[in-house]
Amino acid sequence: MTEKIRSSTLDEPKPLAPNQASAPTWPASAQKANTGPLHGLWALTQRDLRKWYGNPIQLFISLIQPVIWLGVFGKALNFGSFIAQSGAPASVTNGIMLSTFGTTSYFSYLACGQLAFVVLFTSAFSGMSVVFDRRFGFMNKALSTPVGRGTIVMAKVFQSVARSTIQAAMVLIIAVALGMDIGSFTVLGVAAAFGVVFLMATGLSALYVMLALRSSDWQTQMALINLLNLPLLFASNAILPVKLMPTWLQYVVKVNPVSYSTDAIRQLLIGAVGTNSIAVDVGVVLGFAVILSTAGIVLSWRLLSK
Amino acid sequence: MMAELGRQGGEGADVIVKVDGISKSFGQIKAVDNVSFEIKQGEVFGFLGPNGAGKSTTINILTTMMRPTSGKATVCGFDVLSHATDVRRNVGVVPQEYTADEDMTGYQNILLCADLYGLPRSDSKPHAEELLKLVEIQDAANRKVKTFSGGMRRRLELACGLVNYPKLLFLDEPTLGLDVQTRAAVWKYIRTLKEQFKMTLFLTTHYLEEADSLCDRIAIIDHGRIIKVGSPEQLKASVGGDIIVVGVREAEPDISSEIMKLPLVKEVKKKGAEYRIKAEMGEEASPEIMDLVRSKGLHVTKISLTKPTLDEAYLELTGRNLREEEGNRMQNLSQRITMNRARS
Known part of the structure; x- marks a missing residue:
């Protein structure tokens, strides 16, 4: 049988430049290749994004959770009417609400927190996609090409940022539909709020990608997501105001970047009274994004090869 | 021709891979132990050995996926440690695993690989079609890879490995778990690449008949050491x-x-x-x-x-003891996945 194959090969026509005996006789050559420091970034990002928008069911399911938070939790936990039930006049109620939440509507307060929530949970799965690429071999393929190791990490971060930002936009639209106060919306404010969402998503995605660089085990990754996400969410001002928390927890909230991004988003979107100035909030979130993405790229040089 | 300038050393122009005493340890296990060999331009060089002998580890070092613990290796004239990107640019790799993206079509997968090599689309589009034709999956080019059979996936992997016009192609267990027809086809492509494209090929296998019929020279490797290097005839004669x-x-x-x-x-x-x-x-x-x-x-x-058959030579050199799968956890895992998908 072997002999048969051998002879059939020899019988085949030789379509490609048979006169170049020494070099490979490909019609074009690899010299054409442009392997700049960022080549392949878009190709890798697009590959992951295609998986996402190619699967609308996944997108739909990922929106269910924020909708439940907003529609059930947000609507049921109407702090304003709690206070009003005690017989307090509207001015007192609003005063208490303002001093506690920085805004008179808890629903709008929570809606801003839900932007952080959706960013947190979408970004967390950026690490998962690294684990699956490793498990299903694609990572090995990418690593065998001249694409930069940092580029592989950046693509993972970018695809996650794109998903987070788009999902945050959808959550905002749903929140508005459910009665979020849009009186203070400005074009600039919304754009700036999404700038903050973008930075937050960058930092969190970089964090999770970094944690997954060496991992081939999705169970560990799931456990990590649960371990980090709940404290990041609850030890922040995303759902409840810092003022209501015990002192020790307030210190945790102070070092949690989610608090700063939510604080900024509230000020930018609904004109809430913030804990910090917008400049401080944005500064912290920007620092978080820059430090973690840099760390991710630096670590990728070491950790992606064995 | 930038690449040419970065080349080091003036050793024989016909030596494309030069490995000088490389070792790789995973904790206590020495997967590769002071291995040295050379591959000449245009030859099919085979690494033959039982499971866990160190074949994949050697390939991973030569394709810059792993760093050797010690030793030096030059591929296409570039050092695998200091000029890793130049090595990657010049060689093609067909890993043991199935690496294609299942949610994309065969054609899209090849284009993606080409993008990772930085090839312009004007070049990679016709090249992708040419490669699909070479491995005879042009009819399935626009089907998603998840609908491919094991044999089609393996052929697509081969096409992806050829996307950068490599001078040297690494094939790690190219026929692991394949049916007889696909194995025969893969052998045919390997011969085409050697004869028609004058490509140098480095393959690992634990199938004796594969090494015998494809390779110009074989290195028998076991427990991380090269036991013997020679043409299949020489190895048989040594019996x-x-x-x-x-x-x-x-x-x-x-x-x-x-x-x-x-x-x-x-x-x-x-x-x-x-x-x-x-x-x-x-x-x-x-x-x-x-x-x-x-x-x-x-x-x-x-x-x-x-x-005498190569089997006899092989068994005489590596011993007749059955092997427990050594290797590390990751390699065992990926081999299992590969076998499962090959059979799909």
């Missing part, structure tokens, strides 16, 4: 040579001592009217033996020539 059995009509006279004097003959045993002769290069030895027998006035009634 002790071909067996020639000559039957003659006349039991007397005994001409064993005359046969023994022939240059290629190593051993002669007479049993009745039959001579069992061990000789090197049996094809050349047997006519000489025939001539000698006839010149003595005897009549040859039958003659047979048995060549």
Whole structure:
């Protein structure tokens, strides 16, 4: 049988430049290749994004959770009417609400927190996609090409940022539909709020990608997501105001970047009274994004090869 | 030609891979232990060894996926540690695993690989079609890979490995778990690449017949060490040579001592009217033996020539003990995944 194959090969026509005996006789050559420091970034990002928008069911399911938070939790936990039930006049109620939440509507307060929530949970799965690429071999393929190791990490971060930002936009639209106060919306404010969402998503995605660089085990990754996400969410001002928390927890909230991004988003979107100035909030979130993405790229040089 | 300038060393232009005492340890296990060899331009070089012998680890080091613990290796003239990107640019890799993206079509997968090599789309689009034709999956080019059979996936992997016009192609267990038809097809492509595209190929396998029929030279590797390097013929010859059995009509006279004097003959045993002769290069030895027998006035009634198989050489060199799968956890995992998908 072997002999048969051998002879059939020899019988085949030789379509490609048979006169170049020494070099490979490909019609074009690899010299054409442009392997700049960022080549392949878009190709890798697009590959992951295609998986996402190619699967609308996944997108739909990922929106269910924020909708439940907003529609059930947000609507049921109407702090304003709690206070009003005690017989307090509207001015007192609003005063208490303002001093506690920085805004008179808890629903709008929570809606801003839900932007952080959706960013947190979408970004967390950026690490998962690294684990699956490793498990299903694609990572090995990418690593065998001249694409930069940092580029592989950046693509993972970018695809996650794109998903987070788009999902945050959808959550905002749903929140508005459910009665979020849009009186203070400005074009600039919304754009700036999404700038903050973008930075937050960058930092969190970089964090999770970094944690997954060496991992081939999705169970560990799931456990990590649960371990980090709940404290990041609850030890922040995303759902409840810092003022209501015990002192020790307030210190945790102070070092949690989610608090700063939510604080900024509230000020930018609904004109809430913030804990910090917008400049401080944005500064912290920007620092978080820059430090973690840099760390991710630096670590990728070491950790992606064995 | 930037790449050309970065090349180091002036050793023979026909040496494309030069490995000098590389070792790789995973904790206590020495997966590769002081391995040295050279691959010449245009040859098919095979790494043959049992599971966990260090074949994949060596490939991973040469393709810059792993760093050696010690030693030096040069691929296409570039050091694998200091010029890793240049190595990657010049070689093609077909890993043991199935690496294609299942949610994309075959054609999209090849284009994605081309993008990772930085090839412009104007070049990679016609090239992708050419490659799909080469591995005979052009009809399935626009189907998602998740609908591909194991054999089609393996052929797509091969096409992806060729996307950057490599001078040197690494194939890690290219036929692991494949059916006979696909294996035959993969062998055919490997021969085409060597003969038509003058490509150098480095493949690992634990199938003896694969190494025997494809490779110009084979290194037998076990427990991380190279035991023997040579052409399949040389390795077989090292077992002790071909067996020639000559039957003659006349039991007397005994001409064993005359046969023994022939240059290629190593051993002669007479049993009745039959001579069992061990000789090197049996094809050349047997006519000489025939001539000698006839010149003595005897009549040859039958003659047979048995060549030793590579199996015998291999088993003699690596021992007959069964192997527990060593290797690390990741390699075992990926091998299981590969086998499962090959059978899908």
